[in-house]
Amino acid sequence: MSTQATAPAGLPAAPDRITLHNLMRSEWTKLRSVRSNMVTLAAAAGALLFIGLIFSAMVGGVVGNPPADAGDDPAGVALAGVQVAQLIIGVLGVLAITSEYSTGTIRTTLTAVPSRLPVVWAKVAVVTIATFSVLGISAFVTFFAGQVLIGSGDVDTAALGDPGVLRAVLGAAAFLTGTALLGLALGGLLRSTAGAISTLFGIIFVLPGLGFILLPESLRDDLLQYLPTTAGSSFTSVAPDSSQLSPTMGAAVFAAWILVPLLGAALAFVRRPA
Amino acid sequence: MIELQHLTKQYGSKTVVEDLTVTVKPGVVTGFLGPNGAGKSTTMRMLVGLEEPTSGRATVNGRSYRDHPLPIRELGVLLDAGARHPGRSARNHLLAQAHTHGLPASRVDEMLELVGLADVSKDRVGGFSLGMGQRLGIAGALLGDPQTVVLDEPVNGLDPDGIRWIRELLRSLAAEGRTVFVSSHLMTEMAMTAEHLVIVGRGKLIADLPVAELMSRSIRSVRVRSPQAALLQPLLTGHGVTVTTEPDGSLDVIGLTPEEIGARASEASIPVHELSSNQASLEEAFMELTRDAVEYAGETTTTVHPADERTAR
Numbered sequence: 001m002s003t004q005a006t007a008p009a010g011l012p013a014a015p016d017r018i019t020l021h022n023l024m025r026s027e028w029t030k031l032r033s034v035r036s037n038m039v040t041l042a043a044a045a046g047a048l049l050f051i052g053l054i055f056s057a058m059v060g061g062v063v064g065n066p067p068a069d070a071g072d073d074p075a076g077v078a079l080a081g082v083q084v085a086q087l088i089i090g091v092l093g094v095l096a097i098t099s100e101y102s103t104g105t106i107r108t109t110l111t112a113v114p115s116r117l118p119v120v121w122a123k124v125a126v127v128t129i130a131t132f133s134v135l136g137i138s139a140f141v142t143f144f145a146g147q148v149l150i151g152s153g154d155v156d157t158a159a160l161g162d163p164g165v166l167r168a169v170l171g172a173a174a175f176l177t178g179t180a181l182l183g184l185a186l187g188g189l190l191r192s193t194a195g196a197i198s199t200l201f202g203i204i205f206v207l208p209g210l211g212f213i214l215l216p217e218s219l220r221d222d223l224l225q226y227l228p229t230t231a232g233s234s235f236t237s238v239a240p241d242s243s244q245l246s247p248t249m250g251a252a253v254f255a256a257w258i259l260v261p262l263l264g265a266a267l268a269f270v271r272r273p274a
Numbered sequence: 275m276i277e278l279q280h281l282t283k284q285y286g287s288k289t290v291v292e293d294l295t296v297t298v299k300p301g302v303v304t305g306f307l308g309p310n311g312a313g314k315s316t317t318m319r320m321l322v323g324l325e326e327p328t329s330g331r332a333t334v335n336g337r338s339y340r341d342h343p344l345p346i347r348e349l350g351v352l353l354d355a356g357a358r359h360p361g362r363s364a365r366n367h368l369l370a371q372a373h374t375h376g377l378p379a380s381r382v383d384e385m386l387e388l389v390g391l392a393d394v395s396k397d398r399v400g401g402f403s404l405g406m407g408q409r410l411g412i413a414g415a416l417l418g419d420p421q422t423v424v425l426d427e428p429v430n431g432l433d434p435d436g437i438r439w440i441r442e443l444l445r446s447l448a449a450e451g452r453t454v455f456v457s458s459h460l461m462t463e464m465a466m467t468a469e470h471l472v473i474v475g476r477g478k479l480i481a482d483l484p485v486a487e488l489m490s491r492s493i494r495s496v497r498v499r500s501p502q503a504a505l506l507q508p509l510l511t512g513h514g515v516t517v518t519t520e521p522d523g524s525l526d527v528i529g530l531t532p533e534e535i536g537a538r539a540s541e542a543s544i545p546v547h548e549l550s551s552n553q554a555s556l557e558e559a560f561m562e563l564t565r566d567a568v569e570y571a572g573e574t575t576t577t578v579h580p581a582d583e584r585t586a587r
């Protein structure tokens with residue numbers, strides 16, 4: 001067995017350079033081949049579904065007595081699991097990169113792709129496709145099943161064709177995908193799982209509270225609307241309230257919260273020694 | 275072919291690799307030897323672009339590693355066998371590498387077969403022994419069927435069978451005309467595997483020579499037994515040669531090789547009954563070469579050679 005290091009036939013000459021498509025296959029293999037990644041992805045989808053169903057069941061009077069109040073946003077009730085799912089999917093984004101540093105596989109990765117930068121885009125693409133497709137499906141299933149539960153009570157339901165509803169459902173999937181990418185960016189910048197997760201949770205949870213306490217009342221709403229979670233909720237809710245940005249503006253602000261750290265992470269990926 | 279040209283790496287004020295100029299040729303196994311901290315791993319990391327040289331250049335077949343469009347088809351490297359995700363299977367570990375270059379899954383399976391991991395290819399590598407990890411790392415290095423193979427301490431953690439296996443593997447790779455560059459801090463191991471040695475200490479090149487030459491250099495003296503020793507003695511003495519007559523009548527010659535002594539004796543038709551070299555072991559020869567360059571000298575060295583220690587700093 002020791003004498004034959006080469007396949008007699010040699011290797012196919014197929015691609016003559018490293019392509020983004022092949023790098024995405026490599027990154028997808030890495031993501032799917034670690035069980036905890038798949039568990040995390042499933043947990044985010046499951047959280048979105050089950051929390052949405054429980055809230056919907058309460059509003060529809062299927063469980064709990066008397067029925068909870070739906071307010072005027074039955075779509076929002078079904079999507080109530082977004083916050084919890086956000087935390088879970090953010091962790092997946094973080095792990096997609098920090099696990100490479102903690103296990104040392106980053107050196108294998110960078111040896112195979114010494115130009116480095118394409119690895120970042122391949123990771124972004126794979127995390128985006130995986131989270132948007134899985135959580136998109138989960139969001140739609142949650143919405144429809146939620147409306148059925150809500151409708152079993154004597155309460156108004158939402159239809160996908162109602163103003164803002166389709167945007168909110170797709171927006172929920174986009175918001176969760178964006179959070180995964182923010183996790184990826186923070187992981188790439190900090191190269192530490194614990195550090196990146198704490199920072200991510202800090203941005204999601206602590207920053208709004210801190211802003212509320214520290215900012216003078218006159219500035220409070222003006223500034224808080226630019227935080228990623230608040231900006232995000234402007235396009236994940238059917239009718240954002242008046243203290244929030246418009247859905248388009250909110251999406252732009254949310255995108256900036258992801259793109260800026262992502263570009264920083266890409267720069268660090270290329271410049272800082274592994 | 276690997277070429278290092280004035281390769282230098284500094285971390286802060288510490289020079290870890292200093293002005294290293296070496297050519298590693300195809301067709302032979304070249305051992306890269308040096309004590310701990312000599313800068314072997316750092317040199318190899320610079321070779322594959324994981325680390326930027328402070329100055330100088332490292333090239334593979336005339337181009338820097340990262341300028342090759344399909345780098346792992348050009349050079350395969352094992353740097354750190356521990357660099358694997360414990361939750362991933364051996365096959366998926368290699369598959370992720372293979373995909374980057376569009377290599378087929380069948381190539382991954384061939385390599386698993388080659389290194390003897392086919393039976394455990396679906397197992398998570400977290401449970402792998404040190405030796406299995408090394409084998410997986412070697413499979414990764416050979417994945418792209420590269421013309422040049424660079425391995426950092428591949429025998430680490432391998433049992434005697436594994437060591438023999440890798441020795442044969444390296445030799446067969448070289449016999450196929452590949453460039454094989456292998457680091458170790460064990461001279462005896464390298465002497466059995468390599469034909470050529472590059473020896474470094476404290477980041478500097480100490481020697482770049484064939485193993486055979488080091489062997490002949492490490493000869494301390496040659497014992498010559500002849501019934502006509504008295505006639506032979508004047509033929510051997512000369513500049514740089516010391517000949518001593520031992521109590522048993524044999525000659526102890528310093529400064530000539532057994533070949534040279536034999537030739538002179540036969541020219542003069544003097545019978546020789548014994549011609550044996552009193553050779554320093556390769557390990558001793560290596561220690562001698564690198565003594566002043568030992569990075570982390572143990573306590574005994576410090577007390578035995580206090581002067582060396584001082585001048586070395």
Ligand SMILES: Nc1ncnc2c1ncn2[C@@H]1O[C@H](COP(=O)(O)OP(=O)(O)OP(=O)(O)O)[C@@H](O)[C@H]1O
Pocket residue numbers: 285290308309310311312313314315316317459569
């Ligand atoms: N990132 C780094 N920052 C600072 N110093 C470093 C760094 N990497 C290596 N060194 C130092 O460079 C020196 C050479 O290390 P290197 O690992 O290249 O040696 P080596 O010859 O491979 O040794 P060994 O036989 O122990 O593997 C050591 O003194 C080490 O402490």
Ligand SMILES: [Mg+2]
Pocket residue numbers: 314315316426
């Ligand atoms: Mg080393």
